[in-house]
Amino acid sequence: MTPYVSREINTKLQVTCQNCNLSEVCIPRGLSHKDVERISNIVVRKKILHKGEYLYRQGDPFRGILTIKAGTAKLVALDLDGNEFLTGYYLPGELLGFDGLADDRHACSAMALETLTYCEIPAEQIDSLCREVPNLMRELFRHVGKALTTETDHHLLNQRSAEERVAGFLLDLSDRLSCRGLSGIEINLTLSRADIGNYLRLTMETVSRLLKSLENMGLITVSAKSIRILDKDKLRDLFNKSSSEGV
Secondary structure (H helix, E strand, O other): OOHHHHHHHHHHHHOOHHHOOOOOOOOOOOOOHHHHHHHHHHOEEOOOEOOOOEEEOOOOEOOEEEEEEEOOEEEEEEOOOOOEEEEEEEOOOOEEOHHHOOOOEOOOEEEEOOOEEEEEEEHHHHHHHHHHOHHHHHHHHHHHHHHHHHHHHHHHHOOOOHHHHHHHHHHHHHHHHHHOOOOOOEEEOOOOHHHHHHHHOOOHHHHHHHHHHHHHOOOEEEEOOEEEEOOHHHHHHHHOHHHHOOO
């Protein structure tokens, strides 16, 4: 890790809820300054995780709600035969840990895809914090609702053609990055082609072929894990073609 990157991450670790640039997509959105200050006093700011390290593993006791501060993570689950399924791809400002609420044990594993920092509301503090900050419950429900909507959208996406799945995946990432004030045009994929295929229920070869096809159509350019969207409107038209055809 370079000294610059190390300094940048250490700075992020010192950021509080009050001055966090992700507050509009994280829990503090819509809360009063007093409420945000109370949450900030409870939130635990964790140390750095490196690529391949786990935020938590499937079967671990539920320990709290986590928010990615910097970096990206994937959520994976194992079936009874030990096959791994990628169920989520998380960006800064997005919350993890809801899969542990039902049984007090995590149903999935969350793994860092690159150098990552995160904040945590400890499980033992959630009930008392929600009593002290009533609007926090509303915000947590909002994030749970958004997670359910995302899960539904992902299921519907995987019912579409392979080409539309890849286009929809890129559009979703672009929109989510734009919401964070980042470039929705330049996408740095921390997922491997195999991971993308797992997520979209496609083979790695199909993902690579379709990315090349979109590049040949002049919609994107691909350089290793860097993707630049050249024509987002046409990419969206491609994604929406089935609905316009009445499929």
